[in-house]
Amino acid sequence: MSPHQITVLGECVADAFAEPASAANELALRVLPGGGPANTAVALARLGTPARFLARLSGDVFGRLFRSHLEASGVDLSYAVTADEPSTLAVADLDADGQATFSFHSQDTADWQWTPEELARVDLSETACLHTGSLALVREPGGTVVEGFLAAAAPQATISIDPNVRPLLVHPDVYRGRLTHWCGLADILRLSGDDLELLLPGTPLDRACDTWHAAGVRLVVITLGAEGALASLDGERLRIPAVPTQVADTVAAGDSFTAGLLHHLDARGHLGGRLARLDLADVAEACRFGAQVSALTCSVTGPNPPWRNQLAEPATAGRP
Template identity: 50%
Template sequence: MSTIAVVGEIVADAVLPPGAVVDGVAHLTVHPGGGPANTAVALARLGTTARFAGRLSNGALGALCRATLEASGVDLSTSVVVDRPATLAIARLDAGGAASYEFYTEGTADWGWTDESLAPVLDAQGGAAGHPLAIHTGTLALALQPSGTAIENLLARARGRMTISVDPNLRTNLVPAIVYRQRIDGWAALSDIIRLSEDDLDQLWPGWTPGQAATHLHQLGVALVVVSLGAAGAFASLRGERITVPIAPTALVDTVGAGDSFHAGLLHHLAEAGAFGGRLDHLTIGQTGAALEFAARVAAVTCSRPGADPPWAAEL
């Protein structure tokens, strides 16, 4: 069984559906969330060993989030518990189930990583399953400071022996788009896999096609570029070989965690194919297409139920 290390935040997602404010009272449902944590949960449920490096709050919302990680089988041997509140996100749903977010991050648990505290992620003896073959990160922990620099340093140290996956997952209501534009090329130089959403693409390089973005990222050293296209499916370019796969049908409830589940499905399938541990040198476009189709099925199940609740392997 492959081990994938996941580094980043775990967030309490307070989901606000349409019409949930009644008589001046907001009726929210709180789910564990945060891009990296969602990815770790989805990986573990699919059967990959997901070693999550998170800074877990010891408060009530932190306990809720930790319980979901543990129940999903996530390896927490490189996580730490800190005496700070959990990060809170308000996920406002529109009539079509799409989510927009506002974040409360000041003084919360997730952003205090240092080079020293992240060192165990690369320890071959850490956790239950030995040395990870790949490392995944992204979303806010990579964009905010001081955690972002520490994670970048970790990726640089890991690159000699691990496949690097990044999902920038832009949150421009908290981190200005200009910050992502200034840093994306540096992230790409450290990465083997980058996945973008349509919104990410538009905010990073307005007017660019997925193919133009892929060409740019390949020039910086990224082997596999994936762009999620919403209802149009997903585009991928493997060193210039391109493929597009359709979405999997689903009864849409909401899109919370859909991208994270998709990325986890992609990583799980590539791990099963033996692609990790280097620069994806032996990955074929056919294997890539199969991984994208599997990822679309994983995301479809997540979209069929509330919050970031990815499927277990048996559900597929």
């Protein structure tokens, strides 16, 4: 039996959203479990893909919320670290279109404190794909440790990276300085149009894809909100339209797209190596499924990806 588990590494973040308060001088916050990698792990598990999450979970009130949420969604936490540090908090400010801007409270929190010893004990023998990104790759002291873990995993697993640039926490120059190295490790690079503008300001989509292909990554997918997505496989490109939906907010839209993409590729037996049998038709199908998952996530408030019974399942050719 070939492995088809997807392992996700990264942060959990308490996403706080303002709600009407009982008094004029008060601010009421509704806190939901979030964080880009955590959202992706949850979406994968809800879609039916065996998903394991490598996280450092605090024992505080937010950490307990994270653990409960992940386990209820079916995420495997067998290698999660119980951390002494506090959880990361993000306060969301939503505009009229449901677009979220976050302010972060992340100094010395649990998510960035990975040690080589913590990751050395992780068994990846059943992992077909290792997905990571966001702040886990750039916040020290853990970022360098995570990069080393990716390099060690690359010979045996498909590597997927979502940069998810957060300029309020880490200057885009830090991402730019590491992105070429990440492309040398990754088989799949999924990022947003906003990420592109922060990483390569003013660069056309095609030229950006060519730059990243030249650095080593085979599949680049750039999600563009209501304009759909651009996918590029070794320089062959196609556009995928967005799925129309009534948007409640866009929180976790990109994370859910990534989960749908990886879920579909896994169901077709493409993960577990360098995407050798993948063609542009396969990419189109996977991206269309990712767009469906993303649209359903946008139709509800907060990082709440859909369950498998809410979508048409992809065929499972190649899945043992």
